[in-house]
Amino acid sequence: MENRNSRTEQLEKENRILKREYARLQQDLSMLSNLNDYASRLRKFNEERVVAANRAKSNFLANMSHEIRTPMNAIIGMDEMILRESQDMRISKYAMDIRSASKTLLSIINDILDLSKIESGKMEIIPVEYPTMSVFNDIANMTRKKAEEKGLTYELVVDKEIPAVLLGDEIRIRQIMLNIINNAIKYTTEGGVRIHVSYDRVTSRLRVVVSDTGIGIRPEDMEKLYESFQRLEETRNRNIEGTGLGLNITRQLVELMDGFIDVESEYGKGSTFTAEMVQKVVDDTPIGDFADNLARAQEQVEEYRPILVAPDARILIADDNDMNLEVITGLLKDTRINVTCVSSGREAVEYAGKERYDVILLDQMMPGMSGTEALAVIRDTHLADDTPVIALTADAIVGAREVYLREGFADYLSKPVMYEDLENILLKYIDPEHIYTREQIEEEEARREKPVVLVINDSAERLRDVRELLGDRFKGVFVKDEQQAGKYLSRHKVEFIIKDGGAL
Helix, strand or coil: HHHHHHHHHHHHHHHHHHHHCCCCCCHHHHHHCCCCCCCCHHHHHHHHHHHHHHHHHHHHHHHHHHHHHHHHHHHHHHHHHHHHHCCCCCHHHHHHHHHHHHHHHHHHHHHHHHHHHHHCCCCCCEEEEEHHHHHHHHHHHHHHHHHHHCCCCCEEEEECCEEEEEEEEEHHHHHHHHHHHHHHHHHHCCCCEEEEEEEEEECCCEEEEEEEEEECCCHHHHHHHCCCCCCCCCCCCCCCCCCCHHHHHHHHHHHHHCCCCEEECCCCCCCEEEEECCCCCEEEEEEECHHHHHHHHHCCCCCCCCCCCCCEEEEEEEECCCHHHHHHHCCHHHHHCCEEEEHHHHHHHHHHHHHHCCCEEECCCCCCCCCCHHHHHHHCCCCCCCCEEEEECCCCCCHHHHHHCCCCCCEEEEECCHHHHHHHHHHHHHCHHHHHHHHHHHHHHHHHCCCCEECCCCCCCHHHHHHHCCCCCCCEECCHHHHHHHHHCCCCCCCCCCCCCCCC
C-alpha cells in the first residue's frame, strides 16, 4: 500500500512537471508565432519601402530627364538650324563646338538613365540589321578630332573581311565603342590611340581592341574599374571630364550581348581594352578597304540635303513650349511638310477634328490636358482613327516607351529631338504617295540650283570675306589649295572660279 501511494505521488509530480513544460511550450509557440508575424510584417514593410524608394527614384529620374532634356532640345535643335543656314565660317565653327559640348552633356544624362535601366533589370537589346561601314565611319568622325586636338596619333584599323551587314543593337554597339575609345583619349596625354576591329565567324563575335599610351591603371585599382560612379586616382585625374559610369555600363551592355570586356594595363605606360559582342551575319560580303572608303568620304564637300520631302503631307504638333515648336518646325522647313502647331491638348483635340493629318505629335507634359488625355479624347470621339499619334516627350526613363505604346500611341519620340529620329518617324508613318522620290528631289533641286562659285585661297579671313560677298545669290565652295580644287572639279561642275581674289 505504501509503495502504491509513493508511486501515485511520483506520477502526480511528473504530471505537474509535464503541465508546466506544456504551458511553457505553449508560451514559446505563441512567442514564435508572434515572432513569425512580426517577421512577416517587417518583410512586407521592407518590400513596400523598396517599392516606394524605386518609385521615388523613378519619379525623380523622370522629372530630371524632363527638366534637363527640354532645354537641351532647344539648344541642339537651334544649333542644327545655325549649322544648316549659316554662311559664316566662324559662326559655323562656334555652332560645331556647341554641338560637340551638347553631345557630351547628353551622353552624361544618358549614362545616368542607362544605369537606372540596368539596375532595374529592364535594359533592352534591340537587334536591327545595320551596315558596319556606316558605324565605323561615324565612330571615326566622332573620335578622331578629339585625339588630334590633344596632339595624339589616331589609328583606326578595320579588318577587310568584316561582313558588310550585321544583326545586333547598332545603338549599343556605337555606345560601347565610343565609351572605350573616348576613355582611351581622355586618359592619354602623349603618344596615341590605336583601334582594331575584326569579326570572328566561328564565334559570331565582333571584336574591338583599343590600345593607348596613357596613364595606365595600378594593379590595386583593377577591381574598382567597373564600379558605378568610380573614378580612379581622383586627385590626379580631377581635370578629366566624366561620371565614372561609362565602363560600368559598357561591361553590362557587352554581357547582355553574350560577350565580355577585358583589360591589360601597365601603370604609367598605357592600357589595352578588348570587347567582344555576339553579332549575327546578315550579308557576309567583306567591307573591303575601310581606310580608302573613309578618305573618300572625308574628301566629299556636300551641303545638307533632306531625305524626306513631302509638300502634300500634313502634320499636327502640340507642345506648350513655344521654343520646342520653333525647333521642330525649323528642322522640318526643308521637308516642305505642312506643319500646324498648337500649344495645348485641348487645341490638339480641336484641330484633329477640323483637318485630316498624316501624323500627330503630342507632347506629354502639357498643362490642363496632357498628351495622353488628348489621345484618349481623340480616340473616344473617333476624330482621327486612322492617324498615327506619336508621343513627344522628355521622359526617357526605363519602360517609358512601353507605357506610351500601351496607352495607344503608335510610337515614341524622345527629347531632345534629333532630326534623324524625327525624319525616320515621319518616313515610317507618312503615306508614301505623299513623299517625293530621290529623282523628284534632284529634279526640283536642279530647277532651284544656284550658280556654283569655287573659291581657292589659303587665308581663312579672305575666304570669309568672299563668302559674305557672295551672299545668297550663289552657292560657294571654299578650298585652301589647287589640289582640293582639283578633287572637287573632278566630280562637280562650277560656273565661276575665284583664286587669290581674282575670277577665272
